[in-house]
Amino acid sequence: MSPIGDSLPVEGIFDALASIDVAVAIYDRNDCVVAVSPYYRSMFPEEELTVGLSYRDALQRFAQRHDRVRVLxxxxxxxxxxxxxxxxxxxxxxxxxxxxxxxxxESRKVPLPDGGIVGLWRDITVQKDAEAAMLRSKEASxxxxxAKADFLALMSHELRTPLNAVIGFAQLLERSSGTMPVETMGEYAGLIRSSGEQLLQTINDILDLTRLAGNGxxxxxxxxxxxxxxxxxxxxxxxxxRPRQVTLLDEVPEGLPPLRADAASLRRMITHLMSNAVKMSLAGSRVSLTAERLPDGGLAVVVADDGPGMTPAQIQAAMQPFTQNDEVRSRRMSGAGIGLPLIKTLIELHGGRLVxxxxxxxxxxxxxxxxxATVAN
Known part of the structure; x- marks a missing residue:
């Protein structure tokens, strides 16, 4: 058994450290290799670390092999x-x-009494992968x-707003004791009906999005x-x-071939897109509806507006269910963030896509x- 420094039993230490997966190289006071553990050679077979090699030469080989100059x-x-x-x-x-x-x-350098250095290396890839997996899991959580908090805040607003309108106008009618003018009663009844329809539409959209997104x-x-x-x-x-002073333009050409589709879903998709376009448009602007044949023989229905537009990030967010581009508590537009994801689901069930x-x-x-395949020629 060869000694180093103060009769250090090198082979025995090498064997002990190999049992805990630690690679070892020992350098003298001139930074030349004097001993390399067998586990080092198995851990880094490409390094070719030999006795007598200087640390500088070994380091240069390592840097060239692993592109360390550029990486660092x-x-x-x-x-x-x-x-x-x-x-x-x-x-x-x-x-x-x-x-x-x-x-x-992971590497450590430990000084020896005679001025030499012991280098210790461990492969911690498994540990790092586990840490990364835990971090991804935490980020997902x-x-x-x-998303749950945003959904609850969004749904609270979208469900309570029409409900508050229904309850508020109903209370006014109840307190009038029949003395309210007929015209006012009719107006309040209409507001109650429209608020109820808005609430029903939101609930139906949520249920349909959940149902249609399922398998089969x-x-x-x-x-x-x-x-x-x-x-x-x-x-x-x-x-x-009309009350928003937005002009609708029907530019759908005549003579288009029939489309193999679900009429109710088609109407729903187009209506949702037009509703979104009107909401995003300023007074005096226009929203157009048109259709055109595609080069591959398909057909496109197009809704265009003059609104503020969206960034790529906002488009991506808008395609996610229960998401709005404005912050939940400060957004300007109403809506549960269901329309575009529902349209995307419906058009994909037709074999098409939303762009x-x-x-x-x-x-x-x-x-x-x-x-x-959906266009009858």
């Missing part, structure tokens, strides 16, 4: 070598780094908790005349657009693209 941001090899040798000579220096292969290594969902398909459906959608949207073309300051074009 050093200007050149000499700068890297000088810094790492200084770290090597620092008593009890500790370092954790990731190799180009993806392995994580935090995201789920935030299907909807009945039949040949429908697109221009008849779009005309109905225009009539539905008109009372909503939003938008940018800040230039409005939004929402396209319902139906595949050629």
């Amino acid at each position: 941001g050093y200007p050149d090899m000499e700068s890297y070598l000088d810094a790492e040798i200084k770290r090597h000579r620092t008593p009890y220096a500790h370092q954790v780094y990731k190799l180009a292969s993806g392995r994580w290594i 935090d995201l789920a908790s935030r 969902a299907n909807i009945p398909m039949a040949l429908v005349q697109l221009d008849a459906v779009t005309a109905t959608c225009m009539r539905i949207a008109e009372p909503f657009a 939003l073309d938008s940018a800040p300051g230039r409005g939004t074009r929402a396209r319902l693209e139906f595949p050629p």
Whole structure:
């Protein structure tokens, strides 16, 4: 058994450290290798660390093999070598780094009484992977908790607002004891009805989004005349657009072929898109509804507005259920953030896709693209 320094039993220590997966290399006071543990050679077979090799030469080989100069941001090899040798000579220096292969290594340098240095290395890739998995799990948990809180705040607002209107106007009617003018009673009754319809629509959207997003969902398909459906959608949207002073333009061309689709779902998708466009439009602006054949033989229904537009991040957020681009407590627009995800689900059940073309300051074009198989030629 060969000794180092004060009769250090090297082979015995090597064997003991190998049992706990620690690689060892011993350097003399001139930073030349005097001993390398068998476990080091199995842990780093590519390093070819041999007795007599200087630490600087070994470090340069390591840097070239793992691209350490670039990875660590050093200007050149000499700068890297000088810094790492200084770290090597620092008593009890500790370092954790990731190799180009993806392995994580922990190293320690321990001084010897004769001026030499013992280098200790452990592969901690499994530990690092476990830490990363725990971090991802925590982030997912935090995201789920935030989504739950946002959903509850959003639903609280969207359900309580029409309910408060229903209760408030009903109380006014109740307290009038029949003395309220007929015109006012009719107005209040209409407000109660519209608030109830808004509440029912929100609940139906939530239930339908949950149902249709499930596995095996299907909807009945039949040949429908697109221009008849779009005309109905225009009539539905008109009372909503008029008080907001938004002009609706029906630009759907005549002579379009029938579309194999679910008429109710088609009407719902277009109506939702027009409602969104009207809500985002300023007074005096326009919302257009048109349709066009696609180069592949499919067909697209397009709703365009002159609103503020959206960034790519806002578009991505808008496609997520129960999400709005404005903060929940300070948003300007009403809505439960269900419309676009529901439209996306419905169009995908038709084999098509929803495409939003938008940018800040230039409005939004929402396209319902139906595949050629749904178009009757």
